[in-house]
Amino acid sequence: GKEMIHVTLEQELQKFKFDVLRKMPFYGDILMRLNIVENNSFPTAATNGLSIMYNSKFMSRLSPGERNYVMMHEVFHVLLMHCKRNPNKNNKLWNVACDMVVNNMLDKLTSSMRNAGIAFERPRDGVFANLSDSDTVENIYQKLSEQNKNRKSMEVYNRILIVKPNGTHTEISAPDDLIMESDEADVILGDGKASGLGQPLDDFNDV
Numbered sequence: 001g002k003e004m005i006h007v008t009l010e011q012e013l014q015k016f017k018f019d020v021l022r023k024m025p026f027y028g029d030i031l032m033r034l035n036i037v038e039n040n041s042f043p044t045a046a047t048n049g050l051s052i053m054y055n056s057k058f059m060s061r062l063s064p065g066e067r068n069y070v071m072m073h074e075v076f077h078v079l080l081m082h083c084k085r086n087p088n089k090n091n092k093l094w095n096v097a098c099d100m101v102v103n104n105m106l107d108k109l110t111s112s113m114r115n116a117g118i119a120f121e122r123p124r125d126g127v128f129a130n131l132s133d134s135d136t137v138e139n140i141y142q143k144l145s146e147q148n149k150n151r152k153s154m155e156v157y158n159r160i161l162i163v164k165p166n167g168t169h170t171e172i173s174a175p176d177d178l179i180m181e182s183d184e185a186d187v188i189l190g191d192g193k194a195s196g197l198g199q200p201l202d203d204f205n206d207v
Helices: 009-023 025-033 056-061 064-079 091-115 137-148 153-158 182-189
Strands: 035-038 045-047 051-054 159-163 169-173
Touching (some): 025 064, 051 056, 064 091, 091 137
Parallel strands (some): 035 051
Antiparallel strands (some): 045 051, 159 169
């Protein structure tokens, strides 16, 4: 009989990297500069601006389109300097604010990805919100802090309260994906420097 060709997760992620480089060079260029490493101490995926770390069990459970979405999700955190723009904030809330902005942008990117022949779909879990163009990470963070200020820190750690523009309240689980501040990431990666992607993107600010 025919032999099953086992394509490893690593090979799939490599292929994704090259597909994006060929078909969407702007993002491909950034992907090429990031180290993509398996690291199962994270529940899902994480970035520190230098590397994308992913949990292989988590990634294996996703469809190729969802996996690509997760990869681009981390790329956008890097692009928007989310690792560096978080001075003394509640990490979980900052993360949620960043995720909302990133996923909102990824939703707009979906058709371009698919037109380029790259599988792309939202994972089931994730923080999705309809944002207006004036919503920056910082002002979403302000709103979230306001909405969660009377709750005990452990509550905020696990469940985050979101009040939608129409006044309805939802609670969401704090997301598993992490954006680490550079110094925190150093310890985990044992990496002497955490300089982000060097000069070119340092001036890159929120869109």
